[in-house]
Structure formats: structure tokens, C-alpha cells
Amino acid sequence: MVTVGQRPWLTMTEIAALKLPDMPDSRQGVLKKVTVENWLEPETEGQAWRHREGQGGGYEFALTILPLRAQIEAARSLQGLSRDPVAAAESETIGKRKRAALWKHYDTLPNKLKDKARNAYRILDAVEALVSAGQRKYVAMMLIASQERVSMRTIQFWYKRVRGLNKCDWLAALAPNYARPSERMHCPCEAWDILVSDYLRLEAPTFASCYARLVKIAEARGWTLPSRRTLLARINALPVPMRVLAREGSEKLKALYPAQRRDHSVFHALEAVNADGHKFDVFVEWPIGDETRIVRPVMVGFQDIFSGKILSWRIDISENKETVRLAFGDMVERYGIPKLCYLDNGRNFASKWLTGGVPNRYRFKVRDEEPLGILPQLGVEVHWTKPYSGRSKPIERAWRDIASDISKHPAFAGAYTGASTTAKPENYASKAVPLETFISVVAEGIADHNARTGRRSDVCKGKYSFDQVFEASYRRSVITKASAEQRRLWLLPAEQITVSRRDGVVEIEGNRYWAEFLEEHRGTKVVVRLDPQDLQADIHVYRMEGVYLGAAKCVAKTGFADKDAARRHQQAYKAYARANRDLAEKTKRLSDEELAAVFASLPREEEPPMESTVTRMFTAPQAQGNTALATQFMAEAEAREIEEEESDENILRFLKRSR
Incomplete structure (x- = not known):
């Protein structure tokens, strides 16, 4: 065996001696295989085989001509004999690459x-x-x-x-490997750039119009273009996602990408909630003071992620932070405090009164001096989502159902606006429904939405309703309830309300509220927390520095001739007076006679008469009239007599001293 160019060459005897798999183990057997399979082809000389130099002649073969298993085993056997230790590994790598290329080509062929x-x-x-x-x-x-x-x-x-x-x-x-066709017809680079740039626009022009414009430019510049069919095939060969993005936008591209399926069963009832607002396609008569406006109301709702149930909702003219606070309060009041809350980073949901102090709140700057929001105060972990993203907020899907079912309710016939400006019904704006009717239909629709059985979610499994799975999980889950102090957090504050000086009544929007403790704060300014959509409920009163005073009830106005109301008022006053009378009797331990006896028993000391060493002549005030003149005359006469007496006394004292 010799190596040339760091590649081993083996004779037929050496191949037989190695006893390789898929190969004969004798020289005659190897020679037969060489003859039958025609290893000695002239075109492979120097690559797969060569004439052996030296005594005896013969042929030498490269490892690559052997079957794959024989190549691997020969490389292992010759690893110690070869002057290049990486030759066997190189041969094995080449074999693996060849196999991978063959099967990759086979997999791309048609049947x-x-x-x-x-x-x-x-x-x-x-x-x-x-x-x-x-x-x-x-x-x-x-x-x-x-x-x-x-x-x-x-x-x-x-x-x-x-x-x-x-x-x-x-x-x-053995799979056919036909030669590639001749080079396709050349298209000038500038022409191709013009066609692609014209076609890949958000206006989404047709290929026919783009090709027609390109033909005009080609005629002016002397270009030779491939056929329309050829260029269309090349356009269609461009990646589909890129074409969708360029012609239809990022939202269509997002729809091509597989949606992430999120398992809702990892939560339990009320562990995680999400919230969003929805503007109804219905005209409603909304009273504002003495006037009535025609509006499209907005509903803010909170949904349980585990079950899909709508837990709470509020309706207002617009989506605002006050409505979000009240809807959140309704949910906590009825069910409890959630652990997680998924909100979009909109202005109303990211307001400081709701999420102030949350570290990842990027809608506004997080300031050290801003108040801590309601959710952080209750220990709710806030997660932000993208607005209008149904993949991250399941409530978006619920709004689609509600918009379809409620907005087209028979009670709203003539008030339905249509889903868009181009889809208005023929009876558009023919009427507007009263607010009371609208609220009752919405309440009924949400109740039906929660109670509908056969939901196909991963929790309902095509059998149960949102209400059923929520109730089953809620009963066996650990739920944190809000305390009385926490329930007042989401009520809206009204500052600097002056308590009446006369009777301690607080008046808000024409409603009067009163409690006994307010009599101690008559004429002072207080802060009250209330639900602006339920002004008949109790209000909570605080001092200006934030000290809680108590709850005040609404004092309803009664008819002038309402005898029952007058009797109830009189009974309440008698009870009020009796309670204060009893309190006074318990507080006042001494009777009037006992109190007088206490003061009468004190010893009395008579004060000695006091004499003044300095006297001053009395001067009568000046006046007019006969009485005043007479008084003045008498005063002057008395003064003269006093002077004469003093003069006589002075003469007598002088005579005594001279003696």
C-alpha cells in the first residue's frame, strides 16, 4: 500500500486481506468484482484507480471506489498504517456528505x-x-x-x-439527475428592479399594470424583456411572506405566522384577569344634566383568563380611567383580588391612579413622588400587552362575540351604526335607544355570554359554560377578599366639599348626604369618595389630611304631601333625639341642684376696701340741650364748693404749722 497526495491506494490483494464488509476476501473475488462492475473505466483513471508502479505491475484503487461500509472499515484498519492520520476521517466525512446529498436530491423529486x-x-x-x-x-x-x-x-x-x-x-x-436547462432569458437588472419595486407596494397594483408600465420604459430605453408569463413566474417565485408584507402590511404578515396557543388551565379562577374597552356600534340617548346627547357608549370590562367569564363591566360615554377604576372595583367587591392583571399600555389603563408605581410602566414617566396606584396597593402583578392584540388578551375575542350579538339585538333596530362607515344599514341613525334600555340589553347579553354551554376552549372542552368552569374552580381555590378599607380605594375622590354650617349635610350633584359625625365638622372642607354612577349609595368622608371619618347615607327628597315619608322622617328624628338625650344623661353625672350645692359649699372671703392715693377731677362730657346744660351747671357748682373747702383746709393747716 502506498499513499499519494495523502490518499491511500490499495491493490486487490490488500483489499482482500483487509476482509472488508460488502467485499470478497480473496484476490480472485476482488478481481471478479472489478471486472463485473467495470471499475477500470478510462475516465476515472487517476481518481478511482491507477496503474501500479514497481515490480509486478497491476492496479491500485482509491478507497472512494469501495462500498461505503468497506470505506469506513478500511479507513479504520489503515489508520495506523497511513502516513496521514486524518485520511480515514476524511473518507468517512466524504461518504456521509455524498449520502446526504443523494437523499436530499431524491426528496425534492416528484413522484x-x-x-x-x-x-x-x-x-x-x-x-x-x-x-x-x-x-x-x-x-x-x-x-x-x-x-x-x-x-x-x-x-x-x-x-x-x-x-x-x-x-x-x-x-x-438511481434517481434521475437531469442536467439543468440552459440559462433562462436574461432580464436587464434595472428593468427587474423597476418591476419588483412597482409590484411590491402597499397599494398592491396588479401585475398586468406593472408589466404594462415596464414595457413602456423598455421601449423608450431599448431593452429586450422576457415574456409576461416568464416575469410573472419569477415574481411568484419570490418568498410569499415577503410579498405579503410589502403588499398587504405587517398585520397580514402576522396572520401568516402560526399563533401561539396558550394553555389557560395553568391558572385557577380569578388568578389572572385581563381588561379592555369596547365601543358599541349603537346610538344611545345619554342624559347630561338637562340635555340629552346621542352617543356611542363605551364598555370597560374585566375577564377571567382561566374560564373566559366576564367578571365586571361599566358603561360610560368614553373609555376613561374613572370607568376602569370602577369596573375593577366591581370585580374585587364581588369576587376578590386577582394575582395577575393583563392590561394594554393605553393611556387610561396606565394612569397613575390605577398602576402608579409599577416599575415597567412605560406609558408615562415613573416618578418617585407619584402616588401608588390601586393595583400595586392591592398586590396585583401587572403585565402589559399590545393594544388590539387578541393573542395576548382573550377579552378581544369576547368583544367580537358581544359586538355581533348585542349590537344587532332587535331592541336596537334603527340604532345600529354598522361595523364601519362603508357598512351602514339602510335605516342608519333612524333612532337612538334610551340609556336604560341599552344597559338592560347589555346586562342580559353578557349574562347569556357567560352562561352559554358548549364552549370549545381548553377548559370548557366543548361541554361547559364559562360560568360553570369558573364556579367549579372558584370553590376550590384560595381567594383573597378585600377589606372594608381596601374597598374604598377605587371610589372616585371629590375634594374640598364644604359641610353645611346649619345641619352638617354634604350636597353633591343635587343629592344630600348626612351622618351624625358630620355635625362635628360643620363649615369645614372634607374629601369624599363615591361612585358617580350610583349616587344613591353611601359616600365615604375623609378629612383634608386623609383621616377617615365615616360613611354618610343619601337623604332622599320626598314629595310635599307624602305622609308616610313625613312619618318616617319624624320617627328617625325622634330616635336621633332620644339617642342624644340618653347620651347626654349618661355623660352629665350631676344634676343642677347637685352642681349648685358644689359651688355653694365653697368658703367666701370678703375683700378689704381699696383706697386710691391719686384722685382726678371729674369732667362731665359735653352735651347739648337743657338737661345737659343743667348737669353741667351742677357739676361746676360742686367743683367750686370742693375748691373752697380745700382752700379752707389749706389755711387751717398753715395756721397750725405757724403756731
Whole structure:
């Protein structure tokens, strides 16, 4: 054995001595195989075989001419003899690549060409069966060629195709490998760029119009274009996703990509919720003060992700942060506090009053001084989703059902607006439904939506309704309920409301609220929390610094001649007065007589008379009239008498001293 160019060359004796698989173990057997399979083809000289140099002559063969298993085993056996240790590994790698290429080509062929390969394999297999039975190979090929009506040359050509391969790879090697057709007709690069750029536009022009414009340019510039059919085939050969993106937009491209299927059963009832708003395609009469406006109401709802049930909803003129807060409060009030909440990063859902302080809140800047939102205060983990994304918010799918079922309700005939401006019904805007009717129909529709059986979700399994699976999971789940203090968080605040000085009444939107504790805060300003859509409910009153005072009930207005209301009012006042009277009696421990006796028992000390060492002449005030003049005259006369008496006393004292 010698190596040339770092590739081993083996004689027939050396091949037989290695006792390789799929090869004879004698020199005569190897020579027979060489003769039958025509290894010594002139065109493969120097690559697969060569004349042996040196004494004795003969032939030497490369490992690549051997069957694949024989190549691998020969490389392993010769690993220590070869001067290049990587020769065996190189041979094995080449064999693997050749097999992979053969089967890859076979897999791309149509069935018509695969049938030709199967027929050739069947014929060669029949020849091998005769050889195994003891028949000479040349005779076997003649017999099979006559029987199958193929030429000996064709069978020899097929054997040439499978030479050096394991029989398990013969089918792939026998597959037709027709030469590629001649080079397709050339299209000028600039013309192709113009056609592609014109066709791949969001306006989605037809290929016919693009080709017609290209023909005009080609005639002006002297270009020779392929046929219209050829260019259309080349356009259609462009990747489909790229064409969809360029002509129909990113949303259509997104629809081509397989949607992510999310398993809702990983949650339990109320563990995770999602929320969104929906604008109804219905005209509604909405009272605002003394006026009535025609609007399309908006509903904000919260949905349980596990079951798909709509847990709470509120309706307003627009989607605003107050409606979101109240809808969230309704859900917590009735069912409890969820652990996870999926919201889109819209302005109303990302408001500071709802999600303030959440670290990943990117709609607004997260400021250190901003108040902590309701969801973080309740320990709800917020996850943001893309707006208008039904894949990340299942409630989007629920809105489609509701829009189809509720908006086209018989009670809304004539008020339905249509799904778009181009799909208006013939009776468009012929009427608007009253708000009370609209709310009752929506409530009934949502109840039906939750109670409908046979839902095909992964939780309902085509049998149950949203209500049923939610109730079953809710009963066996650990649910966190909100405390009385937490329930007041989602009520809307109204600041600087002045308590009446007269009777302690708080008045909001024409409604009066009163509680006994308000009498202690008459004339002061307070903060109240209330539900603006339920002004008959209690309001909660706080001091301006945030100290909770209590709840005040609504004092309803009654008819002037309503005797029952007057009697109830009088009874309530008597109870109020009696309670305060009893409280006063318990607080006042001493009677009036006992209190007077306490003060009478105190010792009394008489104060000595006080004398002043400084006197001042009395001067009567000036006045007019007879009485005033008489008073002035008498005062002047008394003053003169005092002066005369003082003068006499002074003379007597002077005489005493002179004696």
C-alpha cells in the first residue's frame, strides 16, 4: 500500500486481506468484482484507480471506489498504517456528505421521477438475487434485461451509478439527475428592479399594470424583456411572506405566522384577569344634566383568563380611567383580588391612579413622588400587552362575540351604526335607544355570554359554560377578599366639599348626604369618595389630611304631601333625639341642684376696701340741650364748693404749722 497526495491506494490483494464488509476476501473475488462492475473505466483513471508502479505491475484503487461500509472499515484498519492520520476521517466525512446529498436530491423529486428510480432499483435487486443464487453476474444481467425489456448498457449504467455505495443508498443514487436547462432569458437588472419595486407596494397594483408600465420604459430605453408569463413566474417565485408584507402590511404578515396557543388551565379562577374597552356600534340617548346627547357608549370590562367569564363591566360615554377604576372595583367587591392583571399600555389603563408605581410602566414617566396606584396597593402583578392584540388578551375575542350579538339585538333596530362607515344599514341613525334600555340589553347579553354551554376552549372542552368552569374552580381555590378599607380605594375622590354650617349635610350633584359625625365638622372642607354612577349609595368622608371619618347615607327628597315619608322622617328624628338625650344623661353625672350645692359649699372671703392715693377731677362730657346744660351747671357748682373747702383746709393747716 502506498499513499499519494495523502490518499491511500490499495491493490486487490490488500483489499482482500483487509476482509472488508460488502467485499470478497480473496484476490480472485476482488478481481471478479472489478471486472463485473467495470471499475477500470478510462475516465476515472487517476481518481478511482491507477496503474501500479514497481515490480509486478497491476492496479491500485482509491478507497472512494469501495462500498461505503468497506470505506469506513478500511479507513479504520489503515489508520495506523497511513502516513496521514486524518485520511480515514476524511473518507468517512466524504461518504456521509455524498449520502446526504443523494437523499436530499431524491426528496425534492416528484413522484414520476421517484417511480423511475424505484424501477431501476427493482431491476438491480433482481440481478443481485440471481448472483446470490450462483449465477454469473453478466449472465444475470442478460436474463433480467431480456425479461424487463431494457438494454444491457442501461443496467451497466445503473451499476455505475451505485458503485461504491451501500445497497441502502441505491434508491437515492438511481434517481434521475437531469442536467439543468440552459440559462433562462436574461432580464436587464434595472428593468427587474423597476418591476419588483412597482409590484411590491402597499397599494398592491396588479401585475398586468406593472408589466404594462415596464414595457413602456423598455421601449423608450431599448431593452429586450422576457415574456409576461416568464416575469410573472419569477415574481411568484419570490418568498410569499415577503410579498405579503410589502403588499398587504405587517398585520397580514402576522396572520401568516402560526399563533401561539396558550394553555389557560395553568391558572385557577380569578388568578389572572385581563381588561379592555369596547365601543358599541349603537346610538344611545345619554342624559347630561338637562340635555340629552346621542352617543356611542363605551364598555370597560374585566375577564377571567382561566374560564373566559366576564367578571365586571361599566358603561360610560368614553373609555376613561374613572370607568376602569370602577369596573375593577366591581370585580374585587364581588369576587376578590386577582394575582395577575393583563392590561394594554393605553393611556387610561396606565394612569397613575390605577398602576402608579409599577416599575415597567412605560406609558408615562415613573416618578418617585407619584402616588401608588390601586393595583400595586392591592398586590396585583401587572403585565402589559399590545393594544388590539387578541393573542395576548382573550377579552378581544369576547368583544367580537358581544359586538355581533348585542349590537344587532332587535331592541336596537334603527340604532345600529354598522361595523364601519362603508357598512351602514339602510335605516342608519333612524333612532337612538334610551340609556336604560341599552344597559338592560347589555346586562342580559353578557349574562347569556357567560352562561352559554358548549364552549370549545381548553377548559370548557366543548361541554361547559364559562360560568360553570369558573364556579367549579372558584370553590376550590384560595381567594383573597378585600377589606372594608381596601374597598374604598377605587371610589372616585371629590375634594374640598364644604359641610353645611346649619345641619352638617354634604350636597353633591343635587343629592344630600348626612351622618351624625358630620355635625362635628360643620363649615369645614372634607374629601369624599363615591361612585358617580350610583349616587344613591353611601359616600365615604375623609378629612383634608386623609383621616377617615365615616360613611354618610343619601337623604332622599320626598314629595310635599307624602305622609308616610313625613312619618318616617319624624320617627328617625325622634330616635336621633332620644339617642342624644340618653347620651347626654349618661355623660352629665350631676344634676343642677347637685352642681349648685358644689359651688355653694365653697368658703367666701370678703375683700378689704381699696383706697386710691391719686384722685382726678371729674369732667362731665359735653352735651347739648337743657338737661345737659343743667348737669353741667351742677357739676361746676360742686367743683367750686370742693375748691373752697380745700382752700379752707389749706389755711387751717398753715395756721397750725405757724403756731
